[in-house]
Amino acid sequence: MTDFIKRESLSLEDKDVLLICETIPLDGEDDNNVDIVSVSSASDQQILSVEGVGSLADPMVPNGETPIKLICDWNVDKYRNPFEPDIHWELRRNFMVQYKDKIPEAELLALAHSFVNVEVFGAVYCEELMAQLALLGKSIAKEYRSFKSTTAKRVTVPASEAAFDWINQRSVGLKAIERKEQAAVLLSPVFPVTTLQDIFQNFILLDDNIEESGREFEKLGCGWFEFDVWRNEHKLWEATCSVAGFLLSKVVGPLKKARHKCREELLKLLRRKCYKIKVNPNRCWDSCNVERLEVGEDLDMNGNPFDSRSLQPPVAKDQLKEDNVGYRLLKKLGWGGGPLGKHQIGIVDPIEVQAKRGRRGLGLPQLSLRSQTSGGHGSQTPSNNNALLAGLDLTKVPFRIDVGFYKDLLRNFKTKRLGYDLIFSSEFTETERALLVKIATDLELQCTTITYDYEHYQFVLMKHRMSPHELLIKILVEGHPIYSTLYTVEPPDEELERHNKVLELCSR
Numbered sequence: 001m002t003d004f005i006k007r008e009s010l011s012l013e014d015k016d017v018l019l020i021c022e023t024i025p026l027d028g029e030d031d032n033n034v035d036i037v038s039v040s041s042a043s044d045q046q047i048l049s050v051e052g053v054g055s056l057a058d059p060m061v062p063n064g065e066t067p068i069k070l071i072c073d074w075n076v077d078k079y080r081n082p083f084e085p086d087i088h089w090e091l092r093r094n095f096m097v098q099y100k101d102k103i104p105e106a107e108l109l110a111l112a113h114s115f116v117n118v119e120v121f122g123a124v125y126c127e128e129l130m131a132q133l134a135l136l137g138k139s140i141a142k143e144y145r146s147f148k149s150t151t152a153k154r155v156t157v158p159a160s161e162a163a164f165d166w167i168n169q170r171s172v173g174l175k176a177i178e179r180k181e182q183a184a185v186l187l188s189p190v191f192p193v194t195t196l197q198d199i200f201q202n203f204i205l206l207d208d209n210i211e212e213s214g215r216e217f218e219k220l221g222c223g224w225f226e227f228d229v230w231r232n233e234h235k236l237w238e239a240t241c242s243v244a245g246f247l248l249s250k251v252v253g254p255l256k257k258a259r260h261k262c263r264e265e266l267l268k269l270l271r272r273k274c275y276k277i278k279v280n281p282n283r284c285w286d287s288c289n290v291e292r293l294e295v296g297e298d299l300d301m302n303g304n305p306f307d308s309r310s311l312q313p314p315v316a317k318d319q320l321k322e323d324n325v326g327y328r329l330l331k332k333l334g335w336g337g338g339p340l341g342k343h344q345i346g347i348v349d350p351i352e353v354q355a356k357r358g359r360r361g362l363g364l365p366q367l368s369l370r371s372q373t374s375g376g377h378g379s380q381t382p383s384n385n386n387a388l389l390a391g392l393d394l395t396k397v398p399f400r401i402d403v404g405f406y407k408d409l410l411r412n413f414k415t416k417r418l419g420y421d422l423i424f425s426s427e428f429t430e431t432e433r434a435l436l437v438k439i440a441t442d443l444e445l446q447c448t449t450i451t452y453d454y455e456h457y458q459f460v461l462m463k464h465r466m467s468p469h470e471l472l473i474k475i476l477v478e479g480h481p482i483y484s485t486l487y488t489v490e491p492p493d494e495e496l497e498r499h500n501k502v503l504e505l506c507s508r
Contacts, residue, residue, distance in 0.1 A: 072101045079109060087147075092116045094140050111136070119144055183477045183505040186498055187275075189469055193222050196246050200273040200492075204468035207278050210267060216468050217243075225266075229259060241266045275499075276490040277468055288458060292427040293405055298398035301435055303407070306398040389434055397431050410439050410461065419466030419474075420486055426456040433459045477506055 076096050080089055095112045103111065115137045117123035124130070134141075164170075189202040202222050206213045210225070218224045223244040232238050237255045239262035241248045249265040251258045298306035321327060340346030413422060424436065433449060436459045440447040446462035466474075474480040475489050491499040 071105070074100075074105050076100065088116055088120055091119060091140065091144055095137055098140065099136065115140075179505040180477050183502045184473050186502050186505075187469060187472050187476065189220050189222070191221075193244050199243060199246060200270075201498075203270065203274050204472065205267075205270050205274050205276045206468060208267065208271075208276075210263065210270075213270075213468075219467070227259075227262070229255065272493045273495065274492055275468075275472060277471060278488050278490070280486055280488050288423045288425045290409070290422050290424045292425045292432075293402045294400055295402050298400065299403050301394045301397070301399065301403065301438070303403035389437060392431065392434055394431070394435055394438060397435075399432060399435060401428070401432055403435070406436065407439055410436075410443055410445060413461060414443050414445055417464040417466075419463050419471065420482060421463045422461040423450075424459040424461075426458050428459060430457075433457065476502055479506075 076093055079096070080093075084092075092112045092115070095115050096108055099108055099111075111133065114123070114125060114129065115133050118125070118130070118133055119137070119141055125133075190198040193199055193202065199222070202220055203217050204213065206216065214225045225241055225243050225248075227239070227241050229237055229239045232252070236252050237258045238250065238252050239258035240250045241262055248269060249262050251261040251265060253261065300306045338344055339348050409422075424433075428436070437447060437449075440461060448460050448462065449457050450460055451457045471483060471487065472489065474483045475487060
């Protein structure tokens with residue numbers, strides 16, 4: 001129980017001043033204990049006042065005055081409440097220890113209680129007391145707030161749930177994992193398919209494309225969408241769509257109109273009953289997510305320092321003849337035969353004549369284009385990876401990129417089976433892209449080279465296949481930042497009970 005203090009100040013001419021601190025007991029406590037503190041003063045005009053603690057907390061006193069002497073041999077730990085949390089007691093104890101020799105015991109105890117109430121529980125007192133606590137506890141409060149920012153926040157749960165968790169030894173982290181597992185079950189496919197609702201749970205509409213979504217649905221082993229058209233007894237065409245024995249849409253009319261209308265009705269039904277995943281339209285497809293990391297020395301294809309002295313000059317297949325025009329021109333320029341270049345490690349054979357396409361320089365291998373792709377990647381043109389490696393000996397080429405880093409990057413990509421492409425920067429040179437193709441080929445990874453303008457080429461590591469349900473769990477349950485950026489998820493337009501349950505489990 002905190003004692004309140006009654007203070008009396010006496011002023012005597014040419015005599016010592018006697019300060020009496022009398023404790024006023026509460027709840028019937030004994031009031032016979034009186035603490036007496038004697039104070040000497042050299043001035044007959046001085047009247048001591050202990051209203052507030054500003055002067056007592058400050059060790060600086062006016063010249064010619066003697067500081068107040070307090071009894072400091074009392075034990076701070078005796079005020080520990082057995083039900084007080086450790087962090088609260090440490091905060092209060094540090095406050096009392098810091099001002100034990102500057103503030104009277106009973107008053108310090110009251111101030112320490114008020115300080116803890118302000119910092120921990122957000123209590124508000126009068127302006128004078130709040131300013132006093134802020135001044136006295138500035139350093140202690142700063143340390144406490146820094147510690148609080150790195151600790152877990154308090155979570156309030158019903159008493160019945162807390163008692164159940166305490167009996168079964170279930171921590172907050174374990175409960176969060178269990179809730180996410182429950183949410184993942186609600187988003188996972190159902191086997192075997194016995195109801196129409198199971199079909200709607202197993203089917204996910206991808207970019208409003210029924211064909212692509214249907215192929216993913218078939219991979220689950222739930223059947224396939226059957227479109228049938230026939231003429232009925234009234235000589236009208238009937239178009240139907242069914243899956244696993246359930247009729248999903250039926251339209252009667254002219255042949256072309258019935259087919260088209262049947263697909264439209266099916267698409268409307270799937271939008272109302274199924275989850276929808278779409279590629280984020282705000283994504284910039286011509287950007288990259290892997291930058292070029294340059295090093296300050298030449299490296300070989302294994303990441304070791306490059307040694308040009310160990311290179312053997314290439315041997316010419318067919319020497320130029322003396323009657324060749326190019327031979328005579330090179331002779332006039334000082335060429336003495338053999339490989340070109342300062343270190344004589346250049347080409348020996350003449351440059352082969354190729355059909356020129358694009359803006360690539362003479363002598364560079366021309367890309368043999370396979371096909372044009374449209375859609376998400378715009379007008380990208382994939383090229384044949386073998387064209388990069390044709391006629392190029394990577395063991396004799398120095399590299400200025402961190403080869404070891406990119407080898408580890410491709411290994412991790414294969415190990416984690418990421419479901420998104422790794423698009424490398426267009427700043428990589430031709431030989432560097434050839435090295436990346438070689439590393440990816442050795443790891444049995446699918447890769448390609450894309451371009452938008454036949455001038456800027458980018459190496460792309462193709463993503464691993466990820467089922468729509470796995471993608472749904474990555475976005476809604478795990479909140480994966482990359483997948484959430486690349487794709488948008490729309491819940492069914494109807495029957496939102498399952499979706500709301502998933503959000504509730506993931507938000508707690």
